[in-house]
Every structure is written in C-alpha cells, then in structure tokens.
Amino acid sequence: MYNFEYQNPVKIIFGKGEIAKVGANIPAGSKVLITYGGGSIFKNGVYDQVKASIKGFDVVEFGGIEPNPHYETLMKAVELVKKEKITFLLSVGGGSVIDGTKFIAAAACYKNGDPWDILSKRALVEDAIPHGTVLTLPATGSEMNSGAVITRVETTEKLSFMSPKVLPLFSVLDPETIFSLPDKQIANGIVDAFVHVIEQYLTFPVNAPIQDRFAESILKTLIEEGPKVLANKTDYDAAANFMWSATMALNGLIGAGVPQDWATHMIGHELTAYHGIDHARTLAIVLPGVMHINRNQKKDKILQLGERVWGVLDGTDDERINETIKRTVEFFESVGIQTKLPDYSVPTETIDTICSRFEKRRYKLGEKANIGPEEIRLILENRL
Amino acid sequence: MYNFEYQNPVKIIFGKGEIAKVGANIPAGSKVLITYGGGSIFKNGVYDQVKASIKGFDVVEFGGIEPNPHYETLMKAVELVKKEKITFLLSVGGGSVIDGTKFIAAAACYKNGDPWDILSKRALVEDAIPHGTVLTLPATGSEMNSGAVITRVETTEKLSFMSPKVLPLFSVLDPETIFSLPDKQIANGIVDAFVHVIEQYLTFPVNAPIQDRFAESILKTLIEEGPKVLANKTDYDAAANFMWSATMALNGLIGAGVPQDWATHMIGHELTAYHGIDHARTLAIVLPGVMHINRNQKKDKILQLGERVWGVLDGTDDERINETIKRTVEFFESVGIQTKLPDYSVPTETIDTICSRFEKRRYKLGEKANIGPEEIRLILENRL
Numbered sequence: 001m002y003n004f005e006y007q008n009p010v011k012i013i014f015g016k017g018e019i020a021k022v023g024a025n026i027p028a029g030s031k032v033l034i035t036y037g038g039g040s041i042f043k044n045g046v047y048d049q050v051k052a053s054i055k056g057f058d059v060v061e062f063g064g065i066e067p068n069p070h071y072e073t074l075m076k077a078v079e080l081v082k083k084e085k086i087t088f089l090l091s092v093g094g095g096s097v098i099d100g101t102k103f104i105a106a107a108a109c110y111k112n113g114d115p116w117d118i119l120s121k122r123a124l125v126e127d128a129i130p131h132g133t134v135l136t137l138p139a140t141g142s143e144m145n146s147g148a149v150i151t152r153v154e155t156t157e158k159l160s161f162m163s164p165k166v167l168p169l170f171s172v173l174d175p176e177t178i179f180s181l182p183d184k185q186i187a188n189g190i191v192d193a194f195v196h197v198i199e200q201y202l203t204f205p206v207n208a209p210i211q212d213r214f215a216e217s218i219l220k221t222l223i224e225e226g227p228k229v230l231a232n233k234t235d236y237d238a239a240a241n242f243m244w245s246a247t248m249a250l251n252g253l254i255g256a257g258v259p260q261d262w263a264t265h266m267i268g269h270e271l272t273a274y275h276g277i278d279h280a281r282t283l284a285i286v287l288p289g290v291m292h293i294n295r296n297q298k299k300d301k302i303l304q305l306g307e308r309v310w311g312v313l314d315g316t317d318d319e320r321i322n323e324t325i326k327r328t329v330e331f332f333e334s335v336g337i338q339t340k341l342p343d344y345s346v347p348t349e350t351i352d353t354i355c356s357r358f359e360k361r362r363y364k365l366g367e368k369a370n371i372g373p374e375e376i377r378l379i380l381e382n383r384l
Numbered sequence: 385m386y387n388f389e390y391q392n393p394v395k396i397i398f399g400k401g402e403i404a405k406v407g408a409n410i411p412a413g414s415k416v417l418i419t420y421g422g423g424s425i426f427k428n429g430v431y432d433q434v435k436a437s438i439k440g441f442d443v444v445e446f447g448g449i450e451p452n453p454h455y456e457t458l459m460k461a462v463e464l465v466k467k468e469k470i471t472f473l474l475s476v477g478g479g480s481v482i483d484g485t486k487f488i489a490a491a492a493c494y495k496n497g498d499p500w501d502i503l504s505k506r507a508l509v510e511d512a513i514p515h516g517t518v519l520t521l522p523a524t525g526s527e528m529n530s531g532a533v534i535t536r537v538e539t540t541e542k543l544s545f546m547s548p549k550v551l552p553l554f555s556v557l558d559p560e561t562i563f564s565l566p567d568k569q570i571a572n573g574i575v576d577a578f579v580h581v582i583e584q585y586l587t588f589p590v591n592a593p594i595q596d597r598f599a600e601s602i603l604k605t606l607i608e609e610g611p612k613v614l615a616n617k618t619d620y621d622a623a624a625n626f627m628w629s630a631t632m633a634l635n636g637l638i639g640a641g642v643p644q645d646w647a648t649h650m651i652g653h654e655l656t657a658y659h660g661i662d663h664a665r666t667l668a669i670v671l672p673g674v675m676h677i678n679r680n681q682k683k684d685k686i687l688q689l690g691e692r693v694w695g696v697l698d699g700t701d702d703e704r705i706n707e708t709i710k711r712t713v714e715f716f717e718s719v720g721i722q723t724k725l726p727d728y729s730v731p732t733e734t735i736d737t738i739c740s741r742f743e744k745r746r747y748k749l750g751e752k753a754n755i756g757p758e759e760i761r762l763i764l765e766n767r768l
Binding site: 214 | 385386391594598600621632637
C-alpha cells in the first residue's frame with residue numbers, strides 16, 4: 001500500500017433518540033445558527049427534537065439551502081452569521097445542507113478577499129466557525145469528512161473544497177430520520193454511497209487487503225440493506241446499517257493508502273451543473289461508462305469486484321468484466337435509478353459542451369490522470 | 385445494532401520513511417521525554433531516525449520500560465517528567481512502552497492523591513501530558529486507542545484504564561520497523577490482534593453487518609499476511625498489511641454498536657500476573673476455552689466465523705463449532721504459539737488461585753456478564 005496520513009476526529013453519535021444529545025455537545029454559551037433545507041425537518045419531528053435538545057442556547061435559523069447548495073444562498077447565511085455574531089453552526093439535513101454549512105463556516109471567517117476563491121482557487125481555509133450536524137439523509141458522507149461541493153448558479157459551476165477546519169465537531173446519526181424520506185432520496189443515497197466506495201476501490205491493486213475488504217464490506221452491505229430500506233422504510237436495523245454504510249463510504253478510511261479515481265464524480269458534476277440532474281443519478285449514468293472505457297487499466301479490480309461482491313466467477317476476463325458492469329447497472333436500476341443519458345433527456349450536444357469545458361481545465365482525471373476530453377467523450381457516448 | 389458514540393482523533397502517519405515526520409508533529413518549543421523499552425531501538429536504527437527528526441527540541445530520555453510495564457518503573461518516569469518540566473512524551477516502542485507512557489502522561493498530571501487510583505479505582509483522568517508514538521511492534525493497537533494495561537509487581541496485579549486524555553496526538557507506523565523483530569514478537573502480535581478482533585465479534589448477532597464484515601476482513605488479512613511476515617520479515621507489503629490490521633483491530637471502530645466479550649483478556653491477565661507468560665500467549669491459551677464453554681451463547685457467531693473466515697461449511701452445528709475452534713487453535717500453533725496450560729508449565733493450582741481472585745471481585749465477565757469463578761474454572765480446565 002501507499003504511505004498515507006489519516007486523521008478523522010469527528011464524534012459520531014449514532015442511534016435512535018440520540019438527537020437529544022445535540023445540546024450537550026455544543027459548547028456552552030454558543031450563539032447557534034441552525035441551517036436546514038426545504039423544511040422536511042418540520043414535518044418529520046427532527047426540528048422539534050433538535051429544539052428541545054438545545055433549549056437555553058441563543059438560536060437563529062437559516063432555511064432554504066437547496067440540493068446542490070447555491071453559493072448565492074450560502075453567502076446570505078454568511079451575512080447573517082456576521083450580523084448575529086454566530087459562534088456555532090448546527091446543520092440539520094442531508095449532504096447539501098451539511099456541505100453548504102461547511103462553506104458558510106469557512107466563508108464567514110475568510111479574510112483574504114472573495115470567499116469564492118475558496119472554491120475557484122482552492123484558497124487556504126485558515127479558520128472556520130465550529131460546526132455540528134444532525135444527519136437526516138444517508139448519502140454523501142459529509143457528516144464525517146472535510147469536503148463540500150457548492151454550485152454557483154450564475155456561472156453554472158459546481159466546485160468543491162476540502163479543509164480539516166470544516167470537519168464537523170460532532171454528527172448525530174439517528175436512523176429513524178430515514179423513516180419519512182421519499183423513495184427517490186433513499187435510492188439516491190444508496191447509489192451515492194455505492195459509487196463513493198467504488199471510486200476509492202476500482203483502480204489498480206496496490207496490495208492493500210484491509211482497504212479492499214472494508215470497501216467490499218460496505219458494497220455488500222449496501223446491496224443487501226438498501227433494498228430492505230426501500231421495501232420497508234421503518235425497518236430500523238436496515239436503516240441503521242444503510243446509514244452507517246454511507247458514513248463509512250466516505251470518511252477517508254477506505255481511501256487511505258490506495259489510489260483513487262474521482263472521474264465519475266467530476267464528470268457527473270457537469271451533468272448536474274447543466275441539467276440539474278440529482279447528483280447520485282449522474283454517478284449512476286457515468287460510472288458504467290468509466291468502467292467500460294477503462295476496463296483494461298482497471299481489469300484486476302473489476303474482476304475482484306465481480307468475484308467478491310457480485311459472485312461473477314465464470315467466463316473469460318472480458319465476459320466477467322461485462323457481467324460485472326451489467327450487475328452494477330442492474331443494481332442501480334433495481335433501486336429505481338436510470339443509467340443512460342436519454343433517460344434524463346440529456347441532448348448529445350451536452351457531450352460537446354462538457355468536453356470543451358474539460359479542454360480548458362487542462363488537468364486529466366482518473367487514477368492515472370489519463371482521462372482527458374477524448375476519453376470523457378467516449379465515456380459519455382457509452383451512456384447514450 | 386446498538387446505539388453508540390465513536391470518536392478517534394489520533395493522526396496516523398503510515399509508511400516507510402515516515403519517522404522523519406515526527407518532529408514536525410510535535411508542538412514547537414516542547415520539552416520532550418523519549419520513552420522506550422529494552423533498547424532494540426538503538427540496534428534497528430529507529431532511535432537514530434527519531435533523533436534526526438526531532439533535532440532542535442530539548443530532549444530527555446527514559447528507557448527500560450518492561451513488557452507488561454511496571455507501575456514501579458513508570459512512577460520513576462513520572463518523577464523525571466516533573467523534575468525536568470517535560471511538556472511532551474514521545475514513546476518509541478511496542479504496546480508496553482506506549483501503554484506505560486499513557487500512564488506516565490496521566491499520572492504526572494494527577495492531583496487527587498495516589499496515581500495508583502487511576503488503575504485500582506478507575507479515578508478520573510482530568511488531564512494528561514500530550515503524547516505521540518512511534519510504533520515498532522504491531523500488536524496491541526495502543527497507538528490508536530485510549531487504553532493502557534499496567535502491572536504492579538509488588539501486588540501481582542495487572543490492571544487497565546481508559547481515558548480520551550491519553551489518546552496519542554499522532555502515531556507513526558513504519559512497517560520497516562518489523563524487519564528486525566524476533567519471530568516470537570511477530571507471532572505474539574499476530575495472535576494479540578486476532579484475539580482483539582474476536583473479542584469484539586464473537587458474541588451474539590445484533591444485525592451489524594458493517595462491523596461483522598470489517599472484523600472478518602481483519603481476521604482474514606491476519607491469517608493471510610501473518611505467515612508471510614514470519615516467512616520473510618523484509619516483505620514490506622506483508623509487514624504493512626499486518627501493521628495496519630493490528631491498528632484497526634483495536635481502535636474502537638469494529639466494536640462500535642456491538643456487544644463485546646473481554647473475558648479472554650481478563651483471564652489471560654491473571655496468567656501473566658502469576659506466571660509472566662507473554663500477553664498474547666495467554667490469549668491463545670484462554671480463547672479456545674471461552675469458545676468451548678460458551679459455545680451455545682456464541683453459537684451463531686462461531687458458525688459465522690467458521691463459515692466466513694475458515695470456510696467451515698459442513699456438518700452439524702456442533703461439528704462446525706468444534707472445527708472452528710480447532711482451526712483457530714491450529715492457526716495459533718502454526719505461528720508458533722502454544723495453546724495449553726501445560727505447554728507453559730502452569731500448575732493446576734493456579735486455576736484455584738485465579739478462581740478465588742475472581743470470587744473476590746464479584747463482577748462477572750463476558751458479553752452477558754455470566755462468566756463467574758465456576759465458568760472460569762471450566763474454561764481453564766479445558767486448557768489442561
């Protein structure tokens with residue numbers, strides 16, 4: 001395996017009823033800004049549980065953070081943070097609310113000019129407002145990592161940043177929050193977590209059996225538990241296992257010491273930016289194309305995925321690779337996520353637009369940095 | 385799965401050559417006490433690498449920390465820490481040196497009387513001197529957890545304490561430190577890590593597939609990589625995989641949200657206290673007895689261990705349980721660790737002594753707190 005550094009100090013508070021512990025985990029005397037999204041927390045009882053837990057704190061609220069959180073919206077929250085002299089952020093929601101709140105936390109402390117630079121120029125985040133989360137949608141892993149993805153509507157850009165300064169102090173994971181989620185969001189979460197694992201696993205072998213087996217453990221659990229959650233959203237055990245899988249999928253552990261390939265995410269972000277397709281759905285579209293186009297470079301790991309996760313044992317290497325891609329696609333479709341561009345009415349011209357955007361960026365994608373505009377075209381054409 | 389809280393902020397710095405980063409991870413201006421054991425670090429080059437990395441720091445040294453570190457020795461280090469106004473502890477060694485240094489860190493800051501109370505009365509550790517480690521022997525997992533086990537020679541007691549205050553700030557894991565270890569220590573490390581996993585896994589099912597599969601991942605990797613290390617100590621990949629397995633075996637992750645059974649450790653400690661048997665060897669003696677005596681309570685998980693880790697698929701439940709115990713014993717013996725009391729010349733009277741000690745303690749052991757003196761007698765008699 002490669003040399004690596006790994007550190008993840010986020011405190012996880014997991015289980016039913018644990019939202020009651022939020023208040024005890026916020027530093028005494030904090031002035032708290034609760035951030036949230038479209039308002040589902042008012043319907044499912046989460047808001048009431050949070051409020052009951054933080055009784056006694058001085059609290060301000062900021063709602064309306066969108067899926068693929070908008071820079072424009074978040075900058076309004078930054079103004080509020082400054083005006084109200086907020087000292088603690090409490091995000092209550094899914095990955096978009098948490099990601100957005102990470103940006104608010106960093107931008108409110110940014111003193112070197114335009115906070116947009118944090119995203120566009122990867123400007124150093126020197127400080128951030130402390131932040132805790134109450135997760136209501138297992139998917140992105142944002143509750144236990146240092147990354148965030150933000151969209152600027154004005155310029156159709158979807159950019160990310162990472163900083164240990166925006167790691168949540170704590171995250172409360174109550175599986176019962178899943179009970180009231182729409183099927184669509186659960187399906188998105190299953191696919192998002194699945195692809196996160198794949199992007200840290202499906203590269204080339206570096207003799208790292210712990211990382212490989214942990215990755216396969218998460219994939220197998222998602223394949224097993226995801227459909228149970230969809231079949232019965234109030235199956236607490238299935239909800240809990242799905243929730244813990246999604247967190248473990250992207251907290252840095254399985255990616256420590258191994259090559260990674262985030263091409264699927266990078267290409268998928270463009271589909272969201274141009275067509276507003278749900279993040280997870282863009283991953284389900286792009287991943288099979290990446291597997292197909294990079295089948296030689298990824299051969300050993302695709303065969304391992306096939307064998308250990310899907311039980312694909314028979315046939316030539318090429319047949320097993322095809323079968324492994326097919327099984328992966330079938331899994332996405334079985335949870336209700338379509339995997340082709342026409343399923344989302346994406347016109348073929350979008351392929352040109354995306355490729356020309358990557359031409360300007362110069363850097364290449366993939367574990368060997370060899371996926372440029374030409375390869376991206378092949379990947380997307382595979383999805384027509 | 386059960387509700388749980390999980391937090392592990394230790395920074396892991398993993399790989400060959402990484403000892404060079406020690407200095408950069410110690411707070412500037414620290415007065416450093418290097419702690420070490422019998423002096424192997426002078427022969428294998430680790431001491432020189434550490435000293436080169438911390439050039440510029442004011443450094444004091446304290447060597448001679450024994451296997452099963454002695455309270456009596458550690459209290460001398462506490463005096464030195466106070467006299468020299470040490471502000472940072474750097475332990476360079478295996479689990480005993482790291483455990484001992486955790487106790488030094490806590491005892492030097494203990495203001496409520498006799499520091500022995502930290503062990504004997506589980507007195508609260510309110511503060512501790514910051515501590516970093518350079519691991520030279522994969523086994524105990526102490527480099528990434530908050531626990532320590534200390535022996536008081538005077539009273540033949542081996543007691544433990546846990547506190548987040550003694551979590552290392554960082555731990556450097558360089559697999560090349562394994563290259564010069566004696567076979568005996570490597571074998572001990574393999575068995576120690578293996579049993580750590582078993583004690584968080586082999587209880588009863590609570591529908592926690594991520595924890596189960598992660599545990600099985602570590603077991604399979606130890607079974608695969610351990611013998612490779614013994615066959616060729618300079619096989620870097622095998623050393624690295626063994627080292628990472630031992631850390632993951634006891635950093636809290638696989639035990640989060642599941643029942644645990646530390647009976648093997650608790651009984652094993654007594655064998656070390658009375659007969660000075662290496663810690664790992666006591667585990668190899670006791671575990672098969674625990675599996676045998678608790679075969680009904682642990683039935684589902686023993687069958688799962690047999691099936692998923694050892695490939696035991698055929699026969700009645702009872703036959704499969706016997707075969708799983710047999711395979712586990714054979715694994716220990718294959719790495720050179722004997723598993724019966726007579727192998728270590730332990731007289732049968734020791735069984736009486738240990739049972740009467742547990743009679744005085746009143747609490748019972750095991751995942752259901754139902755292993756008392758009578759059951760401990762059966763477990764040990766099974767090992768004659």
